[in-house]
Amino acid sequence: MAGGILLNSIRGQLTVMARVLLLIPSRTYRTHDFMEAASRLGVEVVVGSEHRSALAALMEGRQLRLDFHDLERSTQRIVAFARDHPLNAVVAVDDTGTLLAASAAKALGLAHNPVDAVEAARDKARMRQRFQAAGLLTPGFRTVEAREDAAAVATTVRFPCVVKPLDLSGSQGVVKADALDTLPDVLARVRAIVAACQPDGVRSAVLVEDFIAGEEVAVEALLRGGELDLLAIFDKPDPLNGPFFEETIYVTPSRLTTERQAEIRDTTARAARALGLTDGPIHAELRINEGGIWMLELAARSIGGLCSRTLRFGSGISLEELILRHAADLPMPAHDRERSAAGVMMLPIATKGRLKAVAGQAEARKVAGVDGLVITIPPGEQLVPLPEGDRYLGFMFARAESPAAVEAALREAHAQLRIITDG
Ligand SMILES: Nc1ncnc2c1ncn2[C@@H]1O[C@H](COP(=O)(O)OP(=O)(O)O)[C@@H](O)[C@H]1O
Ligand SMILES: [Mg+2]
Numbered sequence: 001m002a003g004g005i006l007l008n009s010i011r012g013q014l015t016v017m018a019r020v021l022l023l024i025p026s027r028t029y030r031t032h033d034f035m036e037a038a039s040r041l042g043v044e045v046v047v048g049s050e051h052r053s054a055l056a057a058l059m060e061g062r063q064l065r066l067d068f069h070d071l072e073r074s075t076q077r078i079v080a081f082a083r084d085h086p087l088n089a090v091v092a093v094d095d096t097g098t099l100l101a102a103s104a105a106k107a108l109g110l111a112h113n114p115v116d117a118v119e120a121a122r123d124k125a126r127m128r129q130r131f132q133a134a135g136l137l138t139p140g141f142r143t144v145e146a147r148e149d150a151a152a153v154a155t156t157v158r159f160p161c162v163v164k165p166l167d168l169s170g171s172q173g174v175v176k177a178d179a180l181d182t183l184p185d186v187l188a189r190v191r192a193i194v195a196a197c198q199p200d201g202v203r204s205a206v207l208v209e210d211f212i213a214g215e216e217v218a219v220e221a222l223l224r225g226g227e228l229d230l231l232a233i234f235d236k237p238d239p240l241n242g243p244f245f246e247e248t249i250y251v252t253p254s255r256l257t258t259e260r261q262a263e264i265r266d267t268t269a270r271a272a273r274a275l276g277l278t279d280g281p282i283h284a285e286l287r288i289n290e291g292g293i294w295m296l297e298l299a300a301r302s303i304g305g306l307c308s309r310t311l312r313f314g315s316g317i318s319l320e321e322l323i324l325r326h327a328a329d330l331p332m333p334a335h336d337r338e339r340s341a342a343g344v345m346m347l348p349i350a351t352k353g354r355l356k357a358v359a360g361q362a363e364a365r366k367v368a369g370v371d372g373l374v375i376t377i378p379p380g381e382q383l384v385p386l387p388e389g390d391r392y393l394g395f396m397f398a399r400a401e402s403p404a405a406v407e408a409a410l411r412e413a414h415a416q417l418r419i420i421t422d423g
Pocket of ligand 1 (some may be wrong): 174285
């Protein structure tokens with residue numbers, strides 16, 4: 001039983017059982033899919049969480065309370081735990097735990113991303129610097145400190161530009177400014193969003209960068225010992241031209257040419273190398289225009305929300321299962337993405353108000369091709385649109401013969417939904 005590895009026989013197959021520490025932040029959509037993948041793999045899970053949670057309470061000795069931001073102490077705790085309960089991997093299910101996962105994996109001698117690379121991926125300004133230094137096409141940028149005067153800043157940037165927080169996600173606080181006279185208001189709005197996300201309300205720096213027009217794609221991949229294993233390229237067929245950048249539809253396979261897709265893959269691999277990332281999932285966003293392929297960002301985590309449910313590999317393997325297999329060094333089966341086209345719509349929140357109900361769900365589900373609809377905000381809760389909002393109303397999934405049919409199914413089903421609010 002070296003290294004906490006047990007051998008057991010499930011369905012006549014010899015499988016290897018490993019123990020994995022999952023770092024699960026208090027607010028994440030990803031818990032269920034990772035837990036399910038672990039259970040399917042026969043992997044024992046230890047839950048690392050920041051607060052007491054319903055899940056942690058169920059774990060009976062297989063849970064660790066950890067401050068994800070106190071890397072030193074939390075790494076020590078994990079190492080001490082692993083002395084009695086050897087760990088085969090430390091996996092962050094979402095952005096927040098990626099630094100601690102890298103730090104703990106290093107201390108345990110497991111394959112991991114360098115901590116410094118994860119730090120660069122968590123800070124949009126450092127990420128831009130690294131992309132630029134590597135000669136990648138990436139928007140011109142400058143950071144704007146909290147003390148800087150907005151009117152003065154406005155004279156130093158090109159328009160249109162995008163103002164954004166350094167370390168948020170889901171397009172929260174990302175706002176386009178079209179002209180010099182609008183920049184002070186946009187800057188004030190983004191600064192307020194950033195301050196509201198800090199426990200002490202402190203104002204911190206934000207990023208201002210050139211707006212890059214063009215089509216956008218998202219890339220899902222797994223880094224394995226520095227090699228990029230491309231899992232899927234998603235087209236985003238709804239134009240994202242601002243002023244806010246609400247993501248709606250993701251469809252795979254991409255309708256771009258094979259050559260374009262190869263360039264996107266290569267650009268993503270270069271971007272991962274530029275950051276210094278070597279192992280684990282990555283989620284990248286790129287824009288394509290006549291100037292070439294632009295690196296918008298690359299996160300050292302898998303796709304957010306419930307969007308990974310669009311992906312099935314090999315004989316029905318989930319993205320989370322691939323991530324766990326790689327992290328725990330378990331055998332990696334063939335994992336080409338399934339043949340059908342697939343997609344997700346992140347249900348947009350158009351207006352503010354208290355949610356009463358989402359009507360038309362049964363009708364939406366009946367649309368041919370639609371194979372899932374999950375509303376993730378319970379009735380009674382406040383809906384907050386972007387750029388202030390930080391949650392999706394829900395997720396709708398479709399599968400069909402072609403990407404165009406997937407997109408049409410999602411649009412038709414979405415037209416059946418009515419969001420009823422009061423106030
Ligand atoms: N420089 C830019 N040019 C054009 N669009 C941008 C730019 N920066 C961000 N966007 C748009 O805003 C979205 C969210 O910005 P991003 O930097 O990816 O932040 P987040 O971490 O919140 O996803 C992007 O997917 C893109 O559509
Ligand atoms: Mg993004």
